[in-house]
Amino acid sequence: KAGVTQTPRYLIKTRGQQVTLSCSPISGHRSVSWYQQTPGQGLQFLFEYFSETQRNKGNFPGRFSGRQFSNSRSEMNVSTLELGDSALYLCASSQQHGELFFGEGSRLTVL
Amino acid sequence: QKEVEQNSGPLSVPEGAIASLNCTYSDRGSQSFFWYRQYSGKSPELIMFIYSNGDKEDGRFTAQLNKASQYVSLLIRDSQPSDSATYLCAGLDNYGQNFVFGPGTRLSVLP
16 A cells, blocks of 8 residues: 655755645545655644545744645645755645554755 | 643663653643654654553553553563654644644664
8 A cells, every 4th residue: 555645756946936745645544644844843734634624723924825636636826035045845645534554755955 | 822842852761671751741732642653754653552641561661541641651671772862742733633742752772
């Protein structure tokens, strides 16, 4: 069974640009969550999607957005990038009420 | 504000010793707890979960839950250098939707 796949794995952007990250969950998993991980803040919850609907949202500015498609694949977008957005962005999928399975992450560097 | 607290460490133990990792949580509505291990530069991977008071054993790992004290722990017996990683504690609320992660404890097992 294939795991959670995230693309791209690494990317470098400059301030003011935008970025889109993609996540393909484990087959059969309908919930996809996104987390930001930085050395100082740990794992911070961004949002969670279930059956194409945003079910929960963390405390991040509106520059961070996401969506989920009918095949459960999800994307997150960050607009007007800031230096502080440099982080590892992790996607996790789960069956409803189940444990999270993480992808390898997308490491974003903002210059 | 729902919080999960962990000692950031580093916790250093000699090879073969028992490593004890602790976690407290503020949300009494949390019903299930998960321990994830994260190697440097890698994504978190699930070690085990627990939802009933008491102990749950899986190989060298034992998770302990005390809901009255809002306390979760993970014991690693016969610690190996390969156990050196950051251990993340997470609580899942009663609705099975909201994961809250602690900041993680960095464990170092010395040969």
